[in-house]
Amino acid sequence: MSARPPAATRNFSIIAHVDHGKSTLADRILERLGAMGERDKRDQTLDTLELERERGITIKSTPIRLEYTRPLFEDGTGGETYVLNLIDTPGHVDFNYEVSRSLAACEGVLLLVDASQGVEAQTIVNAYLAIDNNLEIVPVINKIDLPAADPEGAAKELEDVIGIPAEDAVFASAKAGIGIDEILEAVVARIPPPSGDPEAPLKALIFDSFYDAYQGVILFVRVLEGTVSAKDQITLMNADRSFEVDKVGTFTPGLVVGEQLQAGAVGWVAAGIKDIADAQVGDTLTGRERKTPEAFPGFKPAQPVVFSGLYPTDTEDYRKLRDALEKLKLNDAAFSFDPETSEALGFGFRCGFLGLLHAEIIQERLEREYDLDLIATAPAVVYRVTLTNGDVFETQNPAEFPTRDRMTSVEEPYIKLSVMLPEDYVGPVMGLLQERRGSMVTMNYLGKRVELVYEVPFAEILYDFHDRLKSISRGYASMDYEQLGYRDGDLRKVDILVNNEIIDALAVIVHETKAYALGRKIVDKMAEVIPRQMFPVPVQATIGAKIIARATVKAYRKDVLAKCYGGDISRKKKLLNKQKKGRARMKQIGTVEVPQEAFLAVLSTDE
Numbered sequence: 269m270s271a272r273p274p275a276a277t278r279n280f281s282i283i284a285h286v287d288h289g290k291s292t293l294a295d296r297i298l299e300r301l302g303a304m305g306e307r308d309k310r311d312q313t314l315d316t317l318e319l320e321r322e323r324g325i326t327i328k329s330t331p332i333r334l335e336y337t338r339p340l341f342e343d344g345t346g347g348e349t350y351v352l353n354l355i356d357t358p359g360h361v362d363f364n365y366e367v368s369r370s371l372a373a374c375e376g377v378l379l380l381v382d383a384s385q386g387v388e389a390q391t392i393v394n395a396y397l398a399i400d401n402n403l404e405i406v407p408v409i410n411k412i413d414l415p416a417a418d419p420e421g422a423a424k425e426l427e428d429v430i431g432i433p434a435e436d437a438v439f440a441s442a443k444a445g446i447g448i449d450e451i452l453e454a455v456v457a458r459i460p461p462p463s464g465d466p467e468a469p470l471k472a473l474i475f476d477s478f479y480d481a482y483q484g485v486i487l488f489v490r491v492l493e494g495t496v497s498a499k500d501q502i503t504l505m506n507a508d509r510s511f512e513v514d515k516v517g518t519f520t521p522g523l524v525v526g527e528q529l530q531a532g533a534v535g536w537v538a539a540g541i542k543d544i545a546d547a548q549v550g551d552t553l554t555g556r557e558r559k560t561p562e563a564f565p566g567f568k569p570a571q572p573v574v575f576s577g578l579y580p581t582d583t584e585d586y587r588k589l590r591d592a593l594e595k596l597k598l599n600d601a602a603f604s605f606d607p608e609t610s611e612a613l614g615f616g617f618r619c620g621f622l623g624l625l626h627a628e629i630i631q632e633r634l635e636r637e638y639d640l641d642l643i644a645t646a647p648a649v650v651y652r653v654t655l656t657n658g659d660v661f662e663t664q665n666p667a668e669f670p671t672r673d674r675m676t677s678v679e680e681p682y683i684k685l686s687v688m689l690p691e692d693y694v695g696p697v698m699g700l701l702q703e704r705r706g707s708m709v710t711m712n713y714l715g716k717r718v719e720l721v722y723e724v725p726f727a728e729i730l731y732d733f734h735d736r737l738k739s740i741s742r743g744y745a746s747m748d749y750e751q752l753g754y755r756d757g758d759l760r761k762v763d764i765l766v767n768n769e770i771i772d773a774l775a776v777i778v779h780e781t782k783a784y785a786l787g788r789k790i791v792d793k794m795a796e797v798i799p800r801q802m803f804p805v806p807v808q809a810t811i812g813a814k815i816i817a818r819a820t821v822k823a824y825r826k827d828v829l830a831k832c833y834g835g836d837i838s839r840k841k842k843l844l845n846k847q848k849k850g851r852a853r854m855k856q857i858g859t860v861e862v863p864q865e866a867f868l869a870v871l872s873t874d875e
């Protein structure tokens with residue numbers, strides 16, 4: 269494995285906007301290079317988790333080592349064999365940091381653009397991630413088989429927006445297998461080989477990892493300098509922890525054990541690391557004795573930015589939930605959980621995620637793989653509050669948010685949001701962004717399409733923003749964003765009362781200008797979803813002592829069982845059973861049963 273000089277290696281990734289054909293192209297390359305072999309030819313080989321496949325989104329970056337032998341050309345060239353390390357990248361903004369680390373492990377990328385869609389928001393963001401990492405970009409215009417394809421137009425857009433010469437583009441159809449040979453030739457001809465001195469002190473970048481019950485954490489690394497072998501003593505520079513290497517190897521796919529990994533190589537390292545927090549993506553591996561002078565730049569500890577409470581609907585399941593969270597955490601340094609108690613919901617956990625999709629994935633896994641029924645509270649961002657006594661504290665739990673008289677200021681996280689859309693929808697989309705307290709940074713025209721760049725409070729896009737954007741642009745707009753940092757905001761806590769009791773888990777933080785509208789929306793939605801009781805149930809929204817909105821859940825007119833008096837007993841049983849089923853995902857609060865939907869009332873769309 270290590271005998272091959274780095275000159276014959278190419279490390280690259282495929283980057284694209286969602287659905288532009290990344291997985292299809294990767295599969296086609298694998299197939300072309302025989303890597304599918306005898307294995308079951310599945311739809312999307314690179315997407316490993318069961319859940320990813322169902323959602324059609326790649327979560328884990330799984331590299332694959334391929335061998336490519338150039339054909340013999342008439343001029344007598346060709347015939348050489350190259351090792352191609354194809355590093356997959358997750359295709360969602362929640363995982364942009366992982367994408368940037370995966371790219372840091374490469375020398376080049378295939379930038380894939382759908383010939384019928386053209387450049388989209390994620391195309392631009394991903395291209396800039398590649399440019400920031402000084403990568404060679406090979407533009408590939410995909411789906412040229414589609415009747416609506418305009419390959420030249422898409423190539424021209426790339427040139428106009430990102431400055432990649434249109435004549436560099438390779439036209440392809442991953443589905444029909446067109447242009448695959450050209451793509452492989454472009455990879456070896458245009459993407460530079462890795463450099464680095466195998467004799468230098470070890471310097472390897474961790475770009476992904478997973479937890480294995482027997483081996484501990486398996487690190488996916490790109491060796492930048494030096495060599496790493498079994499029995500080496502290594503140090504993780506940012507974590508400042510040292511380990512002895514058990515095994516190293518490459519991916520073919522599947523983990524293959526090898527002797528060593530040298531500068532330029534992409535492979536895996538197992539070193540009996542038990543805690544994934546010690547081996548975070550972006551950290552640098554070096555020799556314990558012979559250290560590299562500087563860690564690879566740009567390390568950011570995984571930090572959740574969206575928080576939500578997770579409670580078992582059945583209080584008996586608390587331990588089961590804790591065990592499940594512990595298991596998931598083994599594999600996911602970016603996910604956090606801490607016990608929390610809610611007066612309304614009992615014992616649960618405050619969980620932190622990289623974004624809404626990450627939150628949804630974790631929740632779905634808990635329910636499906638661990639068979640748990642959960643109540644999730646509305647997602648919230650982290651607020652920074654300065655109290656009147658000068659103390660500053662951060663909170664992501666609206667229930668803990670202080671009243672106005674106890675604080676002097678609040679700050680909230682902002683993002684830089686980039687939206688790509690046809691010019692016809694610019695008006696309505698700008699209206700939406702303004703409604704979300706956004707301020708424009710730039711507006712770029714490219715032909716009939718426009719890129720809008722806005723600074724927006726993160727909380728404003730958490731809920732229904734993406735759906736609204738899609739619906740007002742008839743599905744044509746695409747978006748991507750990056751975190752910017754904290755800014756002052758005039759924020760209030762809105763409490764929700766059911767049957768005159770504050771339900772702590774329903775509190776939300778909202779901008780002063782929107783408090784009334786949001787309070788109204790929540791109480792109306794609550795009144796709609798809380799089942800009728802034997803008595804009328806008032807639902808109120810308050811700021812401090814002031815009621816800002818109110819609605820009532822009307823009482824039953826008749827007892828459901830009244831009909832059954834004297835009737836046959838099986839019918840009565842059936843009815844009770846039906847009611848019991850309907851009760852799944854309900855939480856008894858005082859005398860009132862509140863369904864999961866009510867806890868997410870704040871997420872319901874305005875329309």
Ligand SMILES: Nc1nc2c(ncn2[C@@H]2O[C@H](COP(=O)(O)OP(=O)(O)OP(=O)(O)O)[C@@H](O)[C@H]2O)c(=O)[nH]1
Pocket residue numbers: 284285286287288289290291292293324325326359410411412413414440441442443444
């Ligand atoms: N007509 C046509 N369809 C294609 C081509 N390449 C991919 N597709 C289709 O486009 C859709 C999206 O392709 P994927 O490969 O899943 O896209 P992706 O970019 O990997 O998507 P994510 O994994 O969700 O990021 C699928 O329905 C593919 O069959 C192509 O060359 N021509």
